[in-house]
Amino acid sequence: MTPNRTLTQASLLALGRDVLTTEADAIQALADRLDESFVQAHALLLNCKGRVVVAGIGKSGHIGGKIAATLASTGTPAFFMHPAEAAHGDLGMITAEDVVLALSNSGESNELVALLPAIKRKGAKIIAMTGNPRSSLGNAADVHLNSGVSKEACPLNLAPTASTTASLALGDALAVCLLEARGFSRDDFALSHPGGSLGRKLLVHVRDVMHQGEELPAVSTEASLRDALFEITRKGLGMTAVVNAAGDLVGVFTDGDLRRAMDKDIDLKRAAITDVMTLKPKTIDVNRLAVEAVQQMEQSKIYVLLVTDAGKLAGAIRMHDLLQAGVV
Incomplete structure (x- = not known):
């Protein structure tokens, strides 16, 4: 050489x-x-x-x-x-x-x-x-x-x-x-790659990682702001859904809504949740892919997304949940 x-x-x-x-x-x-x-x-x-x-x-x-x-x-x-x-x-x-x-x-x-x-x-x-x-x-x-x-x-x-x-x-x-x-298909490919990032993005659905049942914060339209704050504290997701008597999702209340209520000098002790909630919140269907929830959150600049099933409240999903699932 x-x-x-x-x-x-x-x-x-x-x-x-x-x-x-x-x-x-x-x-x-x-x-x-x-x-x-x-x-x-x-x-x-x-x-x-x-x-x-x-x-x-x-x-x-x-x-x-x-x-x-x-x-x-x-x-x-x-x-x-x-x-x-x-x-x-x-x-x-x-x-x-x-x-x-x-x-x-x-x-x-x-x-x-x-x-x-x-x-x-x-x-x-x-x-x-x-x-x-x-x-x-x-x-x-x-x-x-x-x-x-x-x-x-x-x-x-x-x-x-x-x-x-x-x-x-x-x-x-x-x-x-x-x-x-x-x-x-893409689903077939995901089944061959369950351990990889691509597999998780193609296999993990919203229903797999959402909070539901007792973990899901929700109050009725008859609730007070005080009731909603207690519910947020108990469930620890930084928000609560608001549903009517039929179980239909009508709004959401977040820490951002609380700050806006304080800026408006609303009487927080007497206010009803319907006075301060956000109407028509962003939602995603329970059967959608979790990666689609990531995309929707990024586009809307939110960190919690409510999940619906046939129009009814089914759960809530946080960006942190998606990070833990390896989807992000």
């Missing part, structure tokens, strides 16, 4: 842009030559009654792991199988109902090629993703996807760079087409 070379800012930026351009060109060339083999591969994966087993060695293995993860999280059951481990027992995970997606830029990776006879004896279908259709892997596959590139982004044209990017993009194309064909 030669001593470190000093790159000028201009040469560094030029090299970086050249790498990105080379990889972008590789993906564009891949898109231009997409053909019937892609349709066949899609059909095999869509009709797979088992699981998609993704295999690759070295850099192709890293790309294969990501492809398997993307497939699994978008509605296509998949897992990654390391070829070396497969040769020592993991091959038992493959069944006749599975489809093997094998990645190798050369199509001649020894560890992968050695597995082909056993995979075929098991009856599993093989989709090969290589840069050489006439390779051992390409010839043995039921469907071959050509992920070849004209050159690597590496100045030595040796390190897998553009070729791995092309394989990754081709895997994403398959995953997205399968997602669309399966009718995979």
Whole structure:
């Protein structure tokens, strides 16, 4: 290895842009030559009654792991199988109902090629993703996807760079087409990602985090301001809903309403709640997503939102509750 070379800012930026351009060109060339083999591969994966087993060695293995993860999280059951481990027992995970997606830029990776006879004896279908259709892997596959590139982004044209990017993009194309064909929805995606922020935003509803029952502050339209203040103190939400005899929500009283009443020199000891409450308060339906409550609070610049169910008061939700639920 030669001593470190000093790159000028201009040469560094030029090299970086050249790498990105080379990889972008590789993906564009891949898109231009997409053909019937892609349709066949899609059909095999869509009709797979088992699981998609993704295999690759070295850099192709890293790309294969990501492809398997993307497939699994978008509605296509998949897992990654390391070829070396497969040769020592993991091959038992493959069944006749599975489809093997094998990645190798050369199509001649020894560890992968050695597995082909056993995979075929098991009856599993093989989709090969290589840069050489006439390779051992390409010839043995039921469907071959050509992920070849004209050159690597590496100045030595040796390190897998553009070729791995092309394989990754081709895997994403398959995953997205399968997602669309399966009718995979936002809710389905959330169910696959329950532990993440996105999952919480798509799964948590207002009803899951709202205060209700005995926790919900509410007074009748016959109540006094004094009664409302006691209710706010007992429930600790900084507000109280105001409902009529039929249980319909007619107003809300908050600490902001109290300050406004004091500014107007209203007799706080004698005032009725209807004299100081805010009519037609902001509300959200009990079945809406919690993230929608966040959006409504931010737009209205409020920190507590009343919740209704068919027009009746059902609960109250605070920004603090949404922060605790991980929605914000």
